[in-house]
Amino acid sequence: MRRISILGSTGSIGTQALEVIAAHPDRFRVAALAAAGSEERLCEQARRFRPALACLTGRQSRPAELPAGCRWAGGEAALAEAAALEEADDVLVAVTGVRAALPAVLTALAAGKRVLLASKEALVAGGELVTRAARRAGQPLLPVDSEHSAIFQCLRAADGNAARRLILTASGGPFRTWAPEKIERAGIEQALRHPNWSMGRKITVDSATMLNKALEVIEARWLFDMAPEQIDVLIHPQSIIHSMVEFADGAVLAQLGVPDMRLPILYAMAFPQRLAGGAPPPNLAELGALTFEKPDAARFPGLRLAYDALAAGGTAGAALNAANEEAVAAFLAGKIPFGRIWRTVRDTMDRVDVRAADTVEAVWAADEQARRMAAAALA
Structure with a gap:
């Protein structure tokens, strides 16, 4: 039984993580729930999952709707309390913003927790700090991003320094086939219309600009200790291959799955085991074809910024x-x-x-x- 603190429990990743826990009550238990706001939803979650601790960073006083027996922490320090909670084995960090994510990751690692990392900001902004803390704690950083989870899984098929290149796949978002001048004028609703994934508003816009992929390139550099020139991006509109690894012998391994965040969430929670019930496998015969293309720099100029940042x-x-x-x-x-x-x-x-x-x-x-x-x- 793994006891898990969920930081960002009311967001997209947090709510899907709770779905995974609910589907495996014999394997996982909620130790703590933490959120910035969404008080009503947090209280609903606490009544259902009965955590040892509930936290709202945006409120000091205990909500009356919290169930008896659930401890309360409010204010800015609450996230650190949830991250270091004695009753937790693992901490899922799915909060938004580097000022919340980075301290939460460092606190959890310092407390000896296994970190399931969904908040890419922590590695993009503080990759050196996070990887150093993980080495010191002797704990793996288990990625929850679908792309980095895919790479993590592929790398387990080889020893040592056999990986030669990481290939992050990208759907291309809603503007993959749009003319660059049309993309310039795209509206909010158009940018939020992702063809494959259901995500929060900010990350959906990031997918449309492909700055999300830029952030993921930086994240991959720190997670897997690879040089920037060893990390490539390939557009794959079907979002079935989540990423690939090219090895020294010329072999390329890929991880496939339907576009469902419950898959990488379950993999990280259950690691090193695999549990049934993440999502149905893709029907490849029905799909018929998996296609790939290079990112168009005219459509997605923001992708280059990842390599500029890593060079700097x-x-x-x-x-x-x-x-x-x-x-x-x-x-x-x-x-x-x-x-x-x-x-x-x-x-x-x-x-x-x-x-x-x-x-x-x-x-x-x-x-x-x-x-x-x-x-x-x-x-």
């Missing part, structure tokens, strides 16, 4: 992430056109001070500077 090193990843969050928020608020998102990120990265990202304070400073610059440019 240090706090450049934190700047990319922060500027993108500010730009996406402005787009979703109707303040800027779609095409301005990646330009805001590029221009901010060109202007920020890049320093070593070897302390949380350095990451915070870079995050704050990039947000300030991006916000000023977007005003």
Whole structure:
């Protein structure tokens, strides 16, 4: 029985993780539930799953609707309490934003917990800090992103340094076949119409710009200790092959599955075992064909920013992430056109001070500077 704290329980990944736990009551139990808001939903979850601890970072006082016997923590320090909870074996980090995700991951690792990582911001902004903490704790970082879960699974088929190249697949999002000038003028509802995946609003916009894939390139660099030139992106519109690994002997291994986040969630929770009931397998005969194409730089200029950030090193990843969050928020608020998102990120990265990202304070400073610059440019 694995006892799991779920940070970000009311979000898309968190609610799907609870579905997985509910489907395997003999294997998993909820130790803690934590969220930033959505008080009513958190209380509903607490009544159903009976965690030892419930947390809302956006509220100090205990909600009356929480069940008796469930401890309460509120305010900014609540997330750390859930991350280090003694009753938990594992911590699923699925919170939004680097200022929530990075401390939560570091706290969980310092407490000896196994981290199931869905919040890519922690590695994009603080990859050096996180991987160092994981090595010190002797704990694996188990990716929940479908692409990184696929790579993790493929790498288990070989020993040592046999991997030569990582190939992250991308659906191409809603604008894969659009002309670049049409993409520039895309509206909010169009950007939120992902062809394959059901996700939160911010990550869906990131998929449309392919900045989500840029973040995943940086995440892969830290998770798998690969050089940037060993990480490629390939568009695969069917979203059946979630990623691939090319090995030294020329073999390429791929992980296939239907586009359902419950698959990588269950894999991370059950690791190193595999449990039944994640999702039905893909019907390849019915699909008929799996296709691939190179990303078009004219359609998706934001993808290149990942490699720029990795070349710059240090706090450049934190700047990319922060500027993108500010730009996406402005787009979703109707303040800027779609095409301005990646330009805001590029221009901010060109202007920020890049320093070593070897302390949380350095990451915070870079995050704050990039947000300030991006916000000023977007005003």
